[in-house]
Every structure is written in C-alpha cells, then in structure tokens.
Amino acid sequence: MNKHWIAIAVEYLTQSLEPVPHEINELDWKSNLSPEKDRLTAHLIAFANHPNGGFLAYGIRDADARLVGVQQDDVAQIVNTLANLGRDAIEPALVIDHAVVDYRGASLLLVYIPEQTTKPVHRRGKSIEESWVRSGGTTRKASRQEIGGLMLHSRAPRWEELRASALLGSTRITELLDLSRIAELLQRQLPDDEAELMRWLCDEKMVVPDGKGYYITNFGAIAAARNLDIIKIC
DSSP states (O other): OOOTTHHHHHHHHHHHHSSSOOOBTTEEEESSOOSOHHHHHHHHHHHHHSTTOEEEEESBOTTTOOBOOOOHHHHHHHHHHHHHHHHHTEESOOOOEEEEEEETTEEEEEEEEOOOSSSOOEETTSOTTSOEEEETTEEEEOOHHHHHHHHHTOOOOOGGGSBOSOOBOHHHHHHHBOHHHHHHHHTOOOOSSHHHHHHHHHHTTSEEEETTEEEEBHHHHHHHBSOHHHHHHO
16 A cells, blocks of 8 residues: 655655755654664654654665665564654654655665654653754754744644544545545545545545554544444444
C-alpha cells in the first residue's frame, strides 16, 4: 500500500540533496542507527514539535551525502529502536511510520514522525523544558520563548478528529466512504492515483494515517459514510 507521506518525504529529500547537499528542518539524513539514544530521542521530539512533523532518512552518509543504502536487518533494528523511544521516552507518546524506498538506485529507510497536537512534546518524566525543536537544519534544545510558542499552538483533539473506525486499508476506506458524492459536493475530481487520493483524504481530515493503514475520523464518517453502523464495527 502506498503511504500518503512518502511522496512528501522524497520531495524533501531531493531538496536537501540538490544543488548542494544540506540538511533542512523537515528532514535529517543518517548513514545508520546512532548508539546515542538521548540524541535520537531529541530528534524525535523536535520533529513532533515541528509544523507538519518531519522525517529521518537512513542510508545516506553524513560526511558527503553519498547514498549507501540500508540492509534488511538494519531496517528492523532502526524501526524497533525508534518506535520504543517514541513510546517509552517521550511525552506524549509518539507513533511513527516507516517505508523502504528505492531512491536513485539505493534502498533508503524513511521514518515519518507526525506533528503532535499536544505540545510541547518533551522527555518523559521531565519538565516541559526538556523540549527540542528544528532550526537551521539541526536539532537543538528549545528556548523558553519557543516553549511558550509551542504551548500556544497546543490543543486537545476535537471531536471531529477522533477515530470512528478500526485501522483500515485504503481499499476498505474507499468502500466505506461515498467519495464520489463528496467530490460532487466539493466540485472537484477525485485523484486517480491511490496515494494521492489518500493524501487528499488526510488533508481533508476524513482519515488519519497510522502505521500500515488509516482510521476514518468522526468527520469522515459523518460527512461521507455509506453506513455509519458498519463503520462503528470495522
């Protein structure tokens, strides 16, 4: 299944490699997994505090941005380590997503860290001053002013954003939602590409991505469900 965020990550990756390799606030590349878990935690926190989240790209050498790729065993170790840190070392807990893509002949691991609505995201068991942000393509500790700004942009999830279904694949989503009717009401044509369609549904807040699937939101259910009773048991 194509994940809606992959195209965004690849676009950011290309921006960071051309015309001269440089890291950007939305993406950080690594050759392999760092043993410094405190630093990994800081990266996850910074992206979770960043508008629209951010990405880690593994398989790119830090020194010269050479594409060295990743091995299957490395992928499992990296993903498990980051997922555990997101769950155990960060507050509120993070749920990350990942994908392995072929990029210019190299297998790269892309890790997506979504923006959190409740901010500041910080180290679990510590004060909110243990927060990090992205600035100038690097991860650094947030200042008191930046922490205040994050708090101003923090909010609890609204009812319409809450999940109305179980985790579903994109095919099941299109079966349960009357998308042609929504397209007619919005006077727009639905994307033909599955990944673009799911990205549009995410942008419209009808579904939210999570790992290998999507949840239909209360808004999506109310606006487009063919049968509300079926969605409740899915």
